[in-house]
Amino acid sequence: MNQHNLSTHLLNAFVTLAHCHQFNLAAQRCHLSQPAFSQAIRRLEQELGVRLFDRNTRSVLLTPEGELFLPVAQQVLDSLKGAVENLRNHAERRVGKVAIAALPSIAAEWLPPILVEYRERYPGIAVQLFDVILQSTLALVREGIVDFAVNADTNLKDEFDVRPLFEDRFYLVCRPDHSLAERRGILLQDLAGQRYIHSIKTASLWRQLYPYLRQVPLRDSGFEVGYLSTIAGLIASGAGISVVAGISLFNFTRAGLKAVPVRDDGLRYQIIAIKRRGRTLSIAAQTLEDLLAATQPEALSAQF
């Protein structure tokens, strides 16, 4: 059925000749010798089974059938040219769109400067950022609404492809006048006897932290709160101390509190990019992911 092979070269030759009514000139414009051009037209006519031009040595005019074909050829060439150009622009990262999801804590501190740099490098690529809770990031990835999500490592099924971006740890947060405030690092045992402010909100990382924390004989501060900003306020007011994930630290350092790395083995976790299994990222998204992976969170660790 469709054994016929039409190439853009042939169509272009046709359109060119239809416009300039001269084999000589048209051949020149197509960067072909005149005989080669002549053959091209001949081949096209043979392929289509229709004479497209009526030509003597003096005039080259479209046949009625040629005029029938011209707009189609024109449109096809335009379509292809536009599509190819668009594709090239995507490949060159001149246009595009990338959508990502991230936990609010990641979206608050680590991501912004990277996204800004990305936008500066590729101004033609639009960036969409969903700052939502963990479950929502997974849903957004699953449904293909975002290209990938940036999360703290959690027990993900094999539903997703995972790429580690950087390693984070937990931090003791206390007032600057606290006895541990000047330490370069602590172990959880060092917190024995401290009044601890519990969080109920950081569910995913809480699950990792809690098994270790429960082995430490803490004093009860009497507080269990939902928001990290609340914890920050309580700590600043002398209600006690707490241990939080590195990615949330901005809530506390901004409040003038001190953060001390927790050095226990096993209390580390990966910040990861997750995407749909087997699917590859668009060029724009892949570029962003690469940039994320290449950007260690110097800002976080530099403070300590």
Add this chain to the structure above:
Amino acid sequence: MNQHNLSTHLLNAFVTLAHCHQFNLAAQRCHLSQPAFSQAIRRLEQELGVRLFDRNTRSVLLTPEGELFLPVAQQVLDSLKGAVENLRNHAERRVGKVAIAALPSIAAEWLPPILVEYRERYPGIAVQLFDVILQSTLALVREGIVDFAVNADTNLKDEFDVRPLFEDRFYLVCRPDHSLAERRGILLQDLAGQRYIHSIKTASLWRQLYPYLRQVPLRDSGFEVGYLSTIAGLIASGAGISVVAGISLFNFTRAGLKAVPVRDDGLRYQIIAIKRRGRTLSIAAQTLEDLLAATQPEALSAQF
């Protein structure tokens, strides 16, 4: 700039693979060996500068860029396929349209059976017939409204391309009981002394006939009328005789009158098809013109 060459083969390979997610199967559907197919995809990707498929040995999936390109490729292939099919249908005379202009006398007697036969042979081709006076046929051709016109030969400038269809002559028209009615042919001199009914309407042919007719000593019938049907009535009523073009004879034979060929040399004229100079006819129109040229007016001459 557009040195890129995309062929329908490549696009088709792309679309096929996008649908069946298997090189093996897609190659088969494209009637290619698998390696050849693989190369085709590779060439296309190279041409576009973008990876279109992500492929392991287990899965073949479009990249986001591939999905961007798919609808375009699809549409381009459809466009071309439709256009080619349409062109082939035109070439095979399965579809089309032809418009012609003809003098009313030609449109009344000679053309109808030919047009009917044409329509029977090519039911998909629509026929439009303008039965108008000479000047109008020329205008219709000039403006490209009709493909060609069928006229009696007249001094046409080189504005048109002319093709003779058949030769016609003049006829004496008289009552069956007229003394010349049974002759197989006459010369104009034979009309000496006859009462002649003049026509003012057949301008173009009148110009050819008159120089000969004026040399014959006719009796004046006292009538000069515009319509051939009027002349027929007058002749039938015994008012006289007249000489008319063969293509108009139906006006008289239908009225029961006799027609006798005028055998003078020089009193012949061509029925011609005229078309715009240098332009070629559509396949449908060309086919009709050929059919016209191949159909001698046997009906006319057979009567005598």
Add this chain to the structure above:
DNA sequence: GTCAATTACGTTCTCCGTAAGGATG
């Protein structure tokens, strides 16, 4: 006679198929 398109022909390069190689589950 001149200008323009076509045909002739040798070369180059594309594109295909067979066969061997590599990756993945």
Add this chain to the structure above:
DNA sequence: CATCCTTACGGAGAACGTAATTGAC
């Protein structure tokens, strides 16, 4: 190890350029 895609390579055919031919005014 079985499956499927890729690489390697040799041959057939396409497509180009140079040169000679035909055709129209």
